[in-house]
Amino acid sequence: MIWSLDFVLLVLSVVCAVAAVQVRDLLASVVLLAAFSLFMCLLWTEMGAVDVAFTEAAVGAGVTTVFFVITVFKTDRVSRD
Amino acid sequence: MTLPPEQPPDVIIKVVCRSLVPFIQLFGLYVVMHGHSSPGGGFQGGVILAASFVLLVLAEDRATLRHHIPPAALNASTSAGVLLFAGLGVVCLALGANYLDYGPLPFAEPRSIGMLVIEIGVGITVMAAMLSIFRDLLEF
Amino acid sequence: MKLLHLVATTVTGLLLIMGSLDLAETGDPAAPAATHVSPRYIESSLEETGVENMVTAVLADYRGFDTLGEVTVIFTGAIAVLLILRTGLKEDEE
Numbered sequence: 001m002i003w004s005l006d007f008v009l010l011v012l013s014v015v016c017a018v019a020a021v022q023v024r025d026l027l028a029s030v031v032l033l034a035a036f037s038l039f040m041c042l043l044w045t046e047m048g049a050v051d052v053a054f055t056e057a058a059v060g061a062g063v064t065t066v067f068f069v070i071t072v073f074k075t076d077r078v079s080r081d
Numbered sequence: 082m083t084l085p086p087e088q089p090p091d092v093i094i095k096v097v098c099r100s101l102v103p104f105i106q107l108f109g110l111y112v113v114m115h116g117h118s119s120p121g122g123g124f125q126g127g128v129i130l131a132a133s134f135v136l137l138v139l140a141e142d143r144a145t146l147r148h149h150i151p152p153a154a155l156n157a158s159t160s161a162g163v164l165l166f167a168g169l170g171v172v173c174l175a176l177g178a179n180y181l182d183y184g185p186l187p188f189a190e191p192r193s194i195g196m197l198v199i200e201i202g203v204g205i206t207v208m209a210a211m212l213s214i215f216r217d218l219l220e221f
Numbered sequence: 222m223k224l225l226h227l228v229a230t231t232v233t234g235l236l237l238i239m240g241s242l243d244l245a246e247t248g249d250p251a252a253p254a255a256t257h258v259s260p261r262y263i264e265s266s267l268e269e270t271g272v273e274n275m276v277t278a279v280l281a282d283y284r285g286f287d288t289l290g291e292v293t294v295i296f297t298g299a300i301a302v303l304l305i306l307r308t309g310l311k312e313d314e315e
């Protein structure tokens with residue numbers, strides 16, 4: 001456990017999560033969610049859970065992003081709430 | 082907002098993605114087969130394999146998807162993976178052990194081989210399920 | 222309405238933080254999770270399963286039934302998406 005690295009990664013992931021909720025452009029929200037997944041993946045790796053990090057990188061940053069992008073293109077790009 | 086109209090993909094994108102895909106697939110197979118000795122396993126490897134096909138479809142046009150990945154094959158392999166997993170359990174039952182207890186399988190290292198078989202089953206199911214969802218979303 | 226949401230989120234968050242205070246330290250060797258099941262896996266999973274990766278040994282052998290359930294969930298999810306999206310496709314064509 002490296003305290004400072006942990007702290008930076010946690011702060012970045014919280015920033016990404018809040019920004020993903022707040023942003024109005026849904027495509028930007030999807031990209032921020034992928035960035036959140038990346039930071040979570042780095043956190044898992046740092047904590048020694050390599051299998052979970054692997055899954056997070058493959059599913060969270062890879063396939064889910066593609067699904068979300070297709071869904072955004074099929075529906076509407078601007079959030080209404 | 083709708084999907085952009087189909088235009089012929091740029092030749093650079095096409096060539097780069099086409100040459101990347103085999104390496105991604107090789108890595109996916111490695112992750113599935115080396116689940117016992119290194120991080121990874123059926124789930125992660127299946128997702129990587131599915132991502133390689135997604136990259137191929139994104140680089141080519143959508144006719145490639147229909148041509149290379151017929152929906153019947155996707156449905157069949159989604160079920161086949163689960164069937165392989167559950168079937169191995171039934172084989173264990175038939176050999177006189179508990180369900181999914183790989184001890185009496187007729188191999189040199191029965192537990193290792195049993196785990197490899199179920200990892201392959203998981204990999205097939207995850208890959209086909211992800212591709213099937215991707216295809217349904219794209220064709221909807 | 223927004224105030225209500227804020228209050229609900231804050232109360233839930235505070236409760237979760239209060240709950241997490243009772244959790245053991247990360248990597249604490251005296252934690253209950255590290256004193257009951259983990260030593261058994263660490264000591265004998267290589268002999269019992271013949272697999273180097275302990276995570277895979279637990280996921281695929283000791284808890285194989287769990288993994289079967291996980292795969293069934295993915296299978297069911299794919300079938301649900303198929304049912305919802307392909308049905309809409311047919312109605313559009315008609």
